Amino acid sequence: MTSKIKSFNELKSVQKRLKAGRDPKKPGITVCVGTGCLAYGTKKLVENFREELSKRDLADRIDFRTSGCHGFCERGPMVVLSPEKIFYQRVGLADAGEIIDKTLLKGEIIDRLLYVDPATGEKVVHEDDVPFYKKQSRLVFGLNFQVDPESIEDYLAIGGYGALGKALTGMKPEEIIQEIIKANLRGRGGGGFPAGWKWDATRKAQGEPKYIVCNADEGDPGAYMDRSLLEGNPHLVLEGMVIGAYAIGSSQGYIYVRNEYPLAVKNIHIAIRQAREAGLLGENILGSGFSFDVKVNRGGGAFVCGESSALFASLEGRAGEPRAKYIHATDRGLYDKPTNLNNVETWANVPFIIERGADWFAGIGTAGSKGTKIFSLVGKINNTGLVEVPMGTTLREIVFEIGGGIPDGRKFKAIQTGGPSGGCIPEQYLDLPVDFDELTKIGSMMGSGGLIVMDDRNCMVNVAKYFTNFLVNESCGKCVPCREGIRRMRDILADITEGKGREGDVELLEKISTGILDGALCALGNSAPNPVLSTIRYFRDEYAAHIKEKRCPAGVCRDLITYSVDAEKCTGCMVCVKVCPTGAASGERKKVHVIDQAKCTKCGACRESCKFDSIIVR
Amino acid sequence: MEEKVKEIIQQYSGDKSYLVPILQDVQREFNYLPKDVLCAVSAHLSVPISRVYEVVTFYKAFSLKPKGRYQLSLCMGTACHVRGAELIARNMEDILGIKEGDTTADLEFSYETVGCLGACALGPVLVVNGEYHGHMNIAKSTKILKKLGKKGATDDEQD
Ligand SMILES: Cc1cc2nc3c(=O)[nH]c(=O)nc-3n(C[C@H](O)[C@H](O)[C@H](O)COP(=O)(O)O)c2cc1C
Ligand code: FES
Numbered sequence: 137m138t139s140k141i142k143s144f145n146e147l148k149s150v151q152k153r154l155k156a157g158r159d160p161k162k163p164g165i166t167v168c169v170g171t172g173c174l175a176y177g178t179k180k181l182v183e184n185f186r187e188e189l190s191k192r193d194l195a196d197r198i199d200f201r202t203s204g205c206h207g208f209c210e211r212g213p214m215v216v217l218s219p220e221k222i223f224y225q226r227v228g229l230a231d232a233g234e235i236i237d238k239t240l241l242k243g244e245i246i247d248r249l250l251y252v253d254p255a256t257g258e259k260v261v262h263e264d265d266v267p268f269y270k271k272q273s274r275l276v277f278g279l280n281f282q283v284d285p286e287s288i289e290d291y292l293a294i295g296g297y298g299a300l301g302k303a304l305t306g307m308k309p310e311e312i313i314q315e316i317i318k319a320n321l322r323g324r325g326g327g328g329f330p331a332g333w334k335w336d337a338t339r340k341a342q343g344e345p346k347y348i349v350c351n352a353d354e355g356d357p358g359a360y361m362d363r364s365l366l367e368g369n370p371h372l373v374l375e376g377m378v379i380g381a382y383a384i385g386s387s388q389g390y391i392y393v394r395n396e397y398p399l400a401v402k403n404i405h406i407a408i409r410q411a412r413e414a415g416l417l418g419e420n421i422l423g424s425g426f427s428f429d430v431k432v433n434r435g436g437g438a439f440v441c442g443e444s445s446a447l448f449a450s451l452e453g454r455a456g457e458p459r460a461k462y463i464h465a466t467d468r469g470l471y472d473k474p475t476n477l478n479n480v481e482t483w484a485n486v487p488f489i490i491e492r493g494a495d496w497f498a499g500i501g502t503a504g505s506k507g508t509k510i511f512s513l514v515g516k517i518n519n520t521g522l523v524e525v526p527m528g529t530t531l532r533e534i535v536f537e538i539g540g541g542i543p544d545g546r547k548f549k550a551i552q553t554g555g556p557s558g559g560c561i562p563e564q565y566l567d568l569p570v571d572f573d574e575l576t577k578i579g580s581m582m583g584s585g586g587l588i589v590m591d592d593r594n595c596m597v598n599v600a601k602y603f604t605n606f607l608v609n610e611s612c613g614k615c616v617p618c619r620e621g622i623r624r625m626r627d628i629l630a631d632i633t634e635g636k637g638r639e640g641d642v643e644l645l646e647k648i649s650t651g652i653l654d655g656a657l658c659a660l661g662n663s664a665p666n667p668v669l670s671t672i673r674y675f676r677d678e679y680a681a682h683i684k685e686k687r688c689p690a691g692v693c694r695d696l697i698t699y700s701v702d703a704e705k706c707t708g709c710m711v712c713v714k715v716c717p718t719g720a721a722s723g724e725r726k727k728v729h730v731i732d733q734a735k736c737t738k739c740g741a742c743r744e745s746c747k748f749d750s751i752i753v754r
Numbered sequence: 755m756e757e758k759v760k761e762i763i764q765q766y767s768g769d770k771s772y773l774v775p776i777l778q779d780v781q782r783e784f785n786y787l788p789k790d791v792l793c794a795v796s797a798h799l800s801v802p803i804s805r806v807y808e809v810v811t812f813y814k815a816f817s818l819k820p821k822g823r824y825q826l827s828l829c830m831g832t833a834c835h836v837r838g839a840e841l842i843a844r845n846m847e848d849i850l851g852i853k854e855g856d857t858t859a860d861l862e863f864s865y866e867t868v869g870c871l872g873a874c875a876l877g878p879v880l881v882v883n884g885e886y887h888g889h890m891n892i893a894k895s896t897k898i899l900k901k902l903g904k905k906g907a908t909d910d911e912q913d
Contacts, residue, residue, distance in 0.1 A: 175873045175886035209875030358832030360872035395778055395815055396871065434775045436813025439869070453773035454805070455812035512874065514833035520875035552832065588832045602835055606869075612812075715893055717848075739848070740841040741892045 140415035142423045144301035147292075154293035163198050163240055164218040166281065170205025170364055171399055172521075173212035177229055181213050184232035192236065201290075204280040204368015204403075207522035208268055211251065216263055216281065223263035224249035254518065254540060268519045271538045273500075275508045276484050277361075277524045280368035285403045288410040291371040297416050299487035303379045304424040307490075312383035313339065316486070318494035320506045325351050325442070325479030326557070326583050327659075328505070328572035331486075334476055337466035339384045341474035346386040349470065349477045350377055351447060352393040352400065355439035356555030357606065359586035361510040361522050362480035366393065366400040369484070370407035374430065376483035378417060379490055381428040384476050389430040392447055395437060404432055439556070439610035440660050444469070444477050446612065457612045458658035479584065481510060501527035505571035513539050515588040516546065523587075525570075532566040535589060546591040550674070554583030556603045556610075557663030559670025560596060579670045581663075595692035596675040597682050601629040603667035611660065618661030621652040625668060633693040637683035642672055691753035694738045698754060703728045705750035712742035712751065758783055759794040770801055773809055777816060786817045822857045822864035824902050827881040828890075831870030834877035838891070842878055843867060845892045849899050863904065 141147050167173075167182055182202055189195045199218070206214055211225035217239055224235065227249055238244040250259040251266050260266050283290035291297070303312055317332030338346060350373065354362040366373055377389050393401055408430055411417035419427045433451050440446045441456040448470045450456035469475025485507060489497045498506050505527035511534065513523045518540035525534060531551060535541065542548050550560040553570075559580035561568070568574050572582045590599065604626040613619045625648055628641055649665030656662040672679060681687045688696040701712075701721075708726040715721075720736040723729030731742070743751040762779045766772040773795075780795060781787050787810055796803040810816045828846060830839055847853060850863055857864040873879050876888025880895060887898060 171872050172875050175876050175879070175888055209873070212875070355869070356832075357830070357835075357869040358874060360870060360874065363872045395775075396868070433772065434778060436774045436778070436809070437815040437869075438813050450774060451771060453771040453801070453809070455808050457812075514874035514877070515836045520833075520877075555832075586832065588836060590836050594836050598840075599836070602832070717896075739845060739892065740838070741845075744838075744841075744891050745893055 140413070142415060144305040144422055147297060147301045147422060151292050151295055151298065154289050155295075158199075158293050161219050164201060165198060165235070165240070166201045166203050166216045166218065168204070168206045168212060168214045168216075169202040170209070170368060171360075171397075172205060172209030173214060174399070176212045178213040180229045181215075181227060181232060184229060185236075188233045188236055194236065194240075198236075198240065201284050203283065204285045205364035205522060206281055207272075207274070207277060207364070207524070208266070208519065209522070210518070210520040215249075221263045222261055223251060223266060225251050268521065268523075268538055268540065271533065272524050273508055273526055274524045275488065275500075276372070276481065277365070277368075277510050277522060279372060280364070283369055283371075285368050285370055286406050288371060288407070288414060291369070292414075295491075296371055297375055299490040300375050300378050300416065301422060303382060303490050304422055304426060309339065309383045309385060312379065312490065315489060315494045316383070319489045319497040320504075321482065321485055321489060321497070322505060322572060323479055324481035324485070324509065324584065326554075326581070328582060331478055331482055334466060334478070335380060335384050337464065338386075338474050338476040341467050343468070343472075343474050345388055345473060346384060347470045347473055347475040348377060348381050348384060348386045348389045349447070349451070349475060350389065350391040350480055350483055351442060351444075351477055352391055352397075352480045353435050353442040353447065354394055354397075354480075354584065355442040355610075356584045356586045358514050358588050359512045359555060359584050361512050361585055363394075363397050363400050364522055365480050365484050365510075366391075367397070367403050370400075370404045371411065372484050372487060373404075373480055374407055374411055374417065376486035377430065378421065378428055379486050380476065380478070380483065382426050386476070387428050389428065390451055390470070391430060391432045392441075392451055393432060393434055395434040401432065401434060408432070438612070439606075440612045440658070443658050443660055445658070447477065448475065455612075457614045458660070460657055481585075502569060502571045502574075504573050509570070509582070509585055511585045511587045513587045513589070515552075516542055516591040516594070517589040518543050527571045528569040530567050530569055531561065531587075534570070534587065535566070539589070542589065542591050546593065548589070549592050549594060550590045550596065552580075552588040552590065552599070552667075553586065554581035554666070555586050556606050557581060557659070557666055558583045558586075559666045560590070560599065560674060561670075562674040579666065579673055581666070593690055593692070595633075595688055595690035596671040596678045597629065597633055597688075598690075598692045600668045600671045601626065601633055604629055604664070607660065607664045611664075615655070615657035615661060617652045617655035618657065618664065621648050621656075622661070622664050624648055625652075625665070629668070632679065632682045633688070634695045635682075635686045635693075637679075637686075639683065641683060642676070642679050646672065687754075697738060698733060699731050699736055699738060699742065700752050700754070701729050701731060702750040702752050705748050707748055707750075709747070711745050711747065715741040715745045717741065755784075755791060756794055756798075759791060760798055763795070763798050768799065770799055773799065773801060773806070774813065777806075777810060781816060786820045788818075819857060820861060822861050824863050825883055826863060826865045827868045827871075828865070829869075829871045829873075829877065829879040829881070830867040831874065831877070833870065833874035834879060837877050839878040841892055842880070842890055842895050845895055846899070849896065849904060863899075863902070 213227045215224040321331045322328040446456040446458040510524045706728045712721040878890040880887045880890045
């Protein structure tokens, strides 16, 4: 694709031609090469497929495609065979030849590569029947399976850039903004601010040029949907941005992406180049007279740079320190010019709204939160991965029906949402419909969509300390309440987990929180106490156990626990004796082992290696 | 060295707003950011050295000290944390004899903890020179260090 597309009509015929070239009945192999799957070594599997196909002279007869993340990262490497959509998971790197010979050529199913539904014990053949996928509505994320992120042809073949064509030729900028307002698209990056209003404000603001920015900093540790979108379907994000730029009246856009996401950086660069060559980006897009281009800037690894004013400072090549918000970014943002910042997923929703209309979009979700949301469901959960559901789906559905519940038969304890600015939600709220407003009501927030599941072996005080510590390290240090306040909270939490907690510590934490909430300069500070406040609210007993009884009920806090051997369960297998680095575990074969408390450093090696679950931690 | 720095700056058309990515590329080239290199960036990009220093010390991605031959990054994202990354972190520090963020005196190992790597399904994750090792635990981390030649790492032979 090197020739420029000069009009919407020409775009339509290109789409049609490319679509016709993609025979839906033609046998095909799709291998997921998202970061999760690549970490399993999938690159080698792709090479093997290519080699085996050419060995058999099949390269022309089979559509071989690598795609972005499918979401079910728990089960990688993953291969889907079209047209039947046969789903193979945990594929061995050497399985390529067998899959081609048996399934592709003879139609035989390879049993051992099928997914087994843990609930029923039944094997599932087709991708759509896997419970993890079945309960989702993969609107935004679903396109990932259909395109090779490095191929603009793939994207065009599924109708890509059609929404842009429609917007540029058939809609006035104001109409587009009205459509986004009517759809009530709310920002997916955390705050849930209505995107349409922000666009409107930027359009109406005084000052030229105007900028639009895509926030792909994704600082929430435990969330990776923005990465998977940018990696897996960069043209979708780009299309959303061009539409937004036209509506707002901007000719220069930026994508601010984490440097830790090399594949996303690479794929978005490729996409930008292809879009320019195709006349979908750059001068006179689709012959409409509208010009717009995008630059990519890599972040330096600072959580605070996800915050708008810090992000702009970083984009300008400075240290990412936020400023007070008495001036809106829509008036004076990047280089003090009107700037519209939206999150990756927010931009990715735009083409759908333009294509199918605001009414259709507003028909999905709850009263105040429309459309779908992609969550990264991680932690103590059977099916780790990316999950896209309509707003309003309950936590219980997400955790137990899609996520398949808690591993090793353990008990659900809490789910953390909203990242370091969010909170821990206990079991009693599992039936809560998840949307922006409901989560805020119970002291957490939607955030960017991280859902971290915890079981009875996770200590809530430790989790609060973890987040607080994260924020101590990430506070930019500009304002005192955040810099000093969070540090003090961390020190108090550390004391509590080390058995040095005192009566009144919980109340002191609450008091400091109030100060930080009122006094901090930016949203990093004035949401920082949330993890602490929500754990105090729902797990006060656990704080009390640490402070009054010097006991960690979950068996996590090192200074409050002891390791011992359960004589009933120990078989005398000697494994713990071997792994113990200090010689604290001792014993003879076939006799119950013992742990010498004087030597034990509580490193956890014995518990991890014991196959009989006979190490007791109290 | 000057030439290389100039070349990298040229790739960004000498645009000052690209200071952060330029420094990232420069660091990749020189393994860390020595003083003379920073001065060269300052001179050729016409950004005061004080500003360069401010940026370098602000962002976690930059190092003013040389990095080791093996760069170990342990994910401390929330997903990895709740699956026990803390215990592994302690094990790494015990065996390496350094704190997170440091490099061993023999310049063999640099060890740091990082935020989410986006591979939460494999958590806990340890990255060794860019290669991901998933479902990490204490015994496996010991084994990896031993394989890389770290003395004093005892190993679970049975695993
Ligand atoms: C400390 C902090 C970190 C943030 N990190 C991110 C981030 O990583 N990604 C993101 O999209 N928004 C992040 N935000 C929210 C942004 O400031 C901003 O609200 C958002 O990008 C706007 O886009 P949206 O309206 O489409 O959500 C962060 C906010 C704060 C205060
Ligand atoms: S939290 Fe470790 S990879 Fe996401």
